[in-house]
Amino acid sequence: MTPLLKRTRLYQRLKHWRSLLFRPAYRAANRKTRAEFVRFRSQRGGRGLWTRLVPGRPAGTALIVSQYYLPFTPLEVTLAKAMHLAGYRTAVLGNRRHDFLRYYWLGKSGPVHEFSDFSDRDDSAWVDGQVTSLRTLPEWLALEYRGAHVGRFTVASTLRHLRVAKLDFEDPVVQRELRRILGASIRFAVGGALALDTIRPDLVLVMDRGYSGYGEVFDLSLARGLDTVTWSMGYKSNRLALKRYHAGNERDHPLAPSDDSWRRMRDLPWKPEYGQAVRQELFECYRSQDWFSVVGTQFDKKILTRQKTWEKLGLSGERKVAVVFPHILWDGSFFYGEDLFEDYTEWLVETLRAAAANPRLDWVVKLHPAHLVKAKQVRDRARPAELDVIEFRIGPLPPHVRLVHPDTDISTYSLFEIADYVVTVRGTVGIEAAAFGIPVVTAGTGRYDRRGFTLDSSSREEYLGRLASLETVPRLTPAQLELAERYAFHVLFCRPVRLSSISLEFERDEIATPRITVHCRSRQEWSRSPDMRQLAEWLADGKSEDMWTGPE
Numbered sequence: 366m367t368p369l370l371k372r373t374r375l376y377q378r379l380k381h382w383r384s385l386l387f388r389p390a391y392r393a394a395n396r397k398t399r400a401e402f403v404r405f406r407s408q409r410g411g412r413g414l415w416t417r418l419v420p421g422r423p424a425g426t427a428l429i430v431s432q433y434y435l436p437f438t439p440l441e442v443t444l445a446k447a448m449h450l451a452g453y454r455t456a457v458l459g460n461r462r463h464d465f466l467r468y469y470w471l472g473k474s475g476p477v478h479e480f481s482d483f484s485d486r487d488d489s490a491w492v493d494g495q496v497t498s499l500r501t502l503p504e505w506l507a508l509e510y511r512g513a514h515v516g517r518f519t520v521a522s523t524l525r526h527l528r529v530a531k532l533d534f535e536d537p538v539v540q541r542e543l544r545r546i547l548g549a550s551i552r553f554a555v556g557g558a559l560a561l562d563t564i565r566p567d568l569v570l571v572m573d574r575g576y577s578g579y580g581e582v583f584d585l586s587l588a589r590g591l592d593t594v595t596w597s598m599g600y601k602s603n604r605l606a607l608k609r610y611h612a613g614n615e616r617d618h619p620l621a622p623s624d625d626s627w628r629r630m631r632d633l634p635w636k637p638e639y640g641q642a643v644r645q646e647l648f649e650c651y652r653s654q655d656w657f658s659v660v661g662t663q664f665d666k667k668i669l670t671r672q673k674t675w676e677k678l679g680l681s682g683e684r685k686v687a688v689v690f691p692h693i694l695w696d697g698s699f700f701y702g703e704d705l706f707e708d709y710t711e712w713l714v715e716t717l718r719a720a721a722a723n724p725r726l727d728w729v730v731k732l733h734p735a736h737l738v739k740a741k742q743v744r745d746r747a748r749p750a751e752l753d754v755i756e757f758r759i760g761p762l763p764p765h766v767r768l769v770h771p772d773t774d775i776s777t778y779s780l781f782e783i784a785d786y787v788v789t790v791r792g793t794v795g796i797e798a799a800a801f802g803i804p805v806v807t808a809g810t811g812r813y814d815r816r817g818f819t820l821d822s823s824s825r826e827e828y829l830g831r832l833a834s835l836e837t838v839p840r841l842t843p844a845q846l847e848l849a850e851r852y853a854f855h856v857l858f859c860r861p862v863r864l865s866s867i868s869l870e871f872e873r874d875e876i877a878t879p880r881i882t883v884h885c886r887s888r889q890e891w892s893r894s895p896d897m898r899q900l901a902e903w904l905a906d907g908k909s910e911d912m913w914t915g916p917e
Contacts, residue, residue: 410867426453427456427570427904447901523546530695568907569594598657606861643850646857680783688788691713691733702814716788734777791811791814
């Protein structure tokens with residue numbers, strides 16, 4: 366069967382009807398996904414996605430490297446509409462399952478390709494050789510195949526699949542998973558290269574560029590000098606963030622400002638109300654529990670007074686408080702910048718040992734609240750990997766070090782009320798805390814470090830030395846606070862796209878189900894929608910690294 370035939374609507378409909386006829390499980394799954402699609406299509410602007418926006422003579426082709434997560438598909442279709450307005454025809458590299466195709470067909474997103482259309486080669490002998498010979502994390506992270514960082518993607522994807530804090534490269538279970546994922550990464554690299562040769566896109570759009578299945582095409586696109594763009598969820602409902610990548614910024618976080626953006630922020634005449642707007646926005650997001658709702662970080666959390674927070678955590682208020690915010694140990698590893706420690710696990714272990722050795726501070730270790738939703742999304746009942754690390758590598762914590770579990774009802778905002786210091790590798794919490802004048806200790810690059818308002822280190826020894834005498838560090842100076850406010854203002858108000866053509870919200874259920882409502886019903890409405898105009902202009906520009914939506 367040729368890939369060309371497989372991409373036709375007739376073939377896919379026949380395949381779908383056959384599956385409905387002979388596969389009861391398929392019928393049951395289809396009832397659910399079809400009902401959701403009908404609900405989506407029947408809303409006020411649902412059929413507006415059918416509107417043709419591609420010009421008569423397209424300026425080029427944009428390739429969407431699709432997520433394998435059905436609730437995000439309407440977002441990809443909406444981004445395709447922006448690409449159409451920018452003058453591109455679109456194609457999709459992803460999943461041809463019928464429940465995905467319904468949305469792509471509705472949005473006229475172009476042909477849907479799969480990696481297997483181009484190659485199913487896995488180079489098993491080479492894969493076996495790597496799995497049996499590579500025994501350290503640095504060796505795996507350095508592993509490349511035809512220009513793609515397959516080792517990095519394989520390790521990140523294996524950690525995420527096994528949901529463990531660290532990989533034991535001698536463990537047969539780990540080796541089996543590494544072999545499977547590395548084999549898939551090779552297929553993605555080979556198939557991705559041939560896809561780029563065949564489709565010949567001028568623009569490539571990717572989301573999770575740090576995992577296998579996405580990162581390979583991201584790397585290959587950069588190597589070919591293609592216009593390579595990432596999209597990600599914003600910090601609250603109805604927000605998206607986009608960034609353009611090239612060989613010089615490939616390790617930067619999507620919200621890290623380019624040199625040009627940071628110059629613009631530094632040159633912006635500053636007013637006290639801008640800093641106040643930052644803190645008010647943070648408060649409102651936490652009060653409404655809409656802070657990173659995509660992973661439900663603040664669902665069912667309460668903002669408490671300083672006194673109540675002290676009491677709930679068992680703090681006397683007599684000593685200064687340092688709050689450690691660990692990253693999820695298996696999630697988003699090796700995406701951005703460079704770490705002082707080998708991985709998030711080694712950072713956590715050494716940080717907790719340093720905390721235990723400094724009783725002049727009260728230490729609060731706040732495990733990431735996204736654990737709850739992420740676990741429910743994959744039906745994982747295991748406890749957070751951080752607890753295993755603490756139990757087996759640290760042991761009982763001393764009285765001046767308190768552990769706060771993900772299911773606490775204490776809002777993170779409450780911790781800003783009591784924190785004198787914040788410790789993280791590069792978490793968003795560092796931006797928030799600094800905007801309140803709290804000194805932030807970092808342990809990695811690639812985001813907001815070295816902007817003049819954080820305590821950054823060039824070595825592990827320097828970092829641990831900071832923790833050993835952290836209680837002597839004063840609050841941020843007015844000049845440092847202003848830099849922190851400028852950075853936060855950039856992240857909150859200048860970079861995210863404020864959606865108006867659609868609404869993007871999240872159910873307060875166990876898995877933070879995305880709910881997308883389309884508002885545009887005609888070509889005129891699409892072309893006049895502020896978010897579509899901003900997206901189309903930025904995509905058509907093809908040069909600006911950051912999509913800038915803030916004040917001039």
